[in-house]
Amino acid sequence: MSQSKVKAKKMGVKSLYQNLDSELNKSREAKTYKYEVPVEGLQGGVVQAAGRSQVMLASNNYLGLANHPRIVEAARKGLEKYGYGLASVRFICGTQNIHLELEERIARFLGVESAILHSSCFAANEAFFTALVSADLGETDYRDVIYSDQLNHASIIDGIRLSRIAVKTTDLRAYKHNDVEQLKSWLAEDQAKDYRLSVIVTDGVFSMEGEYANLADFVDIAKRNDALLFVDESHSTGVLGATGRGTPEHCGVHGKIDVISGTLGKALGGAAGGFIAGKKVLVDYLRQKSRPYTFSNSLPPAIVCAAIEAINMLEEDNSLVEKLHQNTDYFRKEVQRLGFTILPGVHPIVPVMVGEASIAQDMSNLLLDEGVYVRGLWYPVVPKGEARLRVQISAAHEVEDLDRALSAFQKVGKKLGVV
Numbered sequence: 001m002s003q004s005k006v007k008a009k010k011m012g013v014k015s016l017y018q019n020l021d022s023e024l025n026k027s028r029e030a031k032t033y034k035y036e037v038p039v040e041g042l043q044g045g046v047v048q049a050a051g052r053s054q055v056m057l058a059s060n061n062y063l064g065l066a067n068h069p070r071i072v073e074a075a076r077k078g079l080e081k082y083g084y085g086l087a088s089v090r091f092i093c094g095t096q097n098i099h100l101e102l103e104e105r106i107a108r109f110l111g112v113e114s115a116i117l118h119s120s121c122f123a124a125n126e127a128f129f130t131a132l133v134s135a136d137l138g139e140t141d142y143r144d145v146i147y148s149d150q151l152n153h154a155s156i157i158d159g160i161r162l163s164r165i166a167v168k169t170t171d172l173r174a175y176k177h178n179d180v181e182q183l184k185s186w187l188a189e190d191q192a193k194d195y196r197l198s199v200i201v202t203d204g205v206f207s208m209e210g211e212y213a214n215l216a217d218f219v220d221i222a223k224r225n226d227a228l229l230f231v232d233e234s235h236s237t238g239v240l241g242a243t244g245r246g247t248p249e250h251c252g253v254h255g256k257i258d259v260i261s262g263t264l265g266k267a268l269g270g271a272a273g274g275f276i277a278g279k280k281v282l283v284d285y286l287r288q289k290s291r292p293y294t295f296s297n298s299l300p301p302a303i304v305c306a307a308i309e310a311i312n313m314l315e316e317d318n319s320l321v322e323k324l325h326q327n328t329d330y331f332r333k334e335v336q337r338l339g340f341t342i343l344p345g346v347h348p349i350v351p352v353m354v355g356e357a358s359i360a361q362d363m364s365n366l367l368l369d370e371g372v373y374v375r376g377l378w379y380p381v382v383p384k385g386e387a388r389l390r391v392q393i394s395a396a397h398e399v400e401d402l403d404r405a406l407s408a409f410q411k412v413g414k415k416l417g418v419v
């Protein structure tokens, strides 16, 4: 966009507010406005909301750790022993031994050398692309290339955008969702281009579909092409694999991913925080160059201690992961038995397909009256005509909770002619 093309007349502050208001009204009319339904009290398998008890089917609280007694206790102890906050970024005076301990524990859990905490996975993803891709490593004339799944998370898309604005030496090739054939053919085609660095980027699990990337293929392709493989495991760490080590474990390639990003805001406690994990030299470099790390505050001790406890729990035994997998199998089987169509898979994200946006909207509202808290997704978040309710199962659910949700689905589904 060149400066000379700006033709609209000066808006002024008053008109700005008027225009914002009319934009918001447009989105209310188009039913794309996002309303928040407050949870009254604790997050959990069953919550209080909209004036009644609700089976919670919309949270990323996969292991039920968001208010697990051990996690709350660890956070309390962390608060007492290490205080409320550090009032500093990591490299000035915001590093405590617990930050280093958590980084080591994350790395060991994921089977890599090292890890670096960030305030969120969003920040971690931004850090990776802006600090590492097209980094000035002493060469003068070079181009890098990123191969990115079209359905990758917004934070990956923004991280790539930001890095491409900062340094104009990165090419982006967004391949069709999970299309490894297209990825392979592009890599072959690009052999002739003499790229300095090739990076392949994928979500481990895609949040709208609950599908995973077949990482065995990706590891193989990356190796054959000497490309760096980056996988965002936000929806998978603590969720997939027999011991909760994520998509790599599920696909039989644990420890073989070059770079893993993830969040502490989902299965690993649900509060906040993110990380990048991989080779020590790469993590050391990020500690020097990541701007969200260098210029943003250190994670609060309560969160750090609770996240260490979450990893303790995962390493002690598989009981929570097993319960999550059993609950997921049960819900997937039973909801289909009632006649609903779901996207097939193994992940606790279970998209229940209803077709039109208006049905998804009516259905989620009616379910709330019946004591089921679930959110609908429709265009433009998912393709037209593929509106869905995105159910998310948790180890915090008991079979009775799932049964209660299933009968509500049956009742409301019949009423709306979905089943």
Ligand SMILES: *Cc1c(COP(=O)(O)O)cnc(C)c1O
Residues within 6 Å of the ligand: 119, 120, 121, 122, 123, 153, 155, 203, 207, 232, 233, 234, 235, 262, 263, 264, 265, 272, 273, 274
């Ligand atoms: C949730 C999510 C994020 C963002 O994680 P935060 O820690 O909440 O910033 C990033 N990537 C993916 C794939 C996610 O699902």
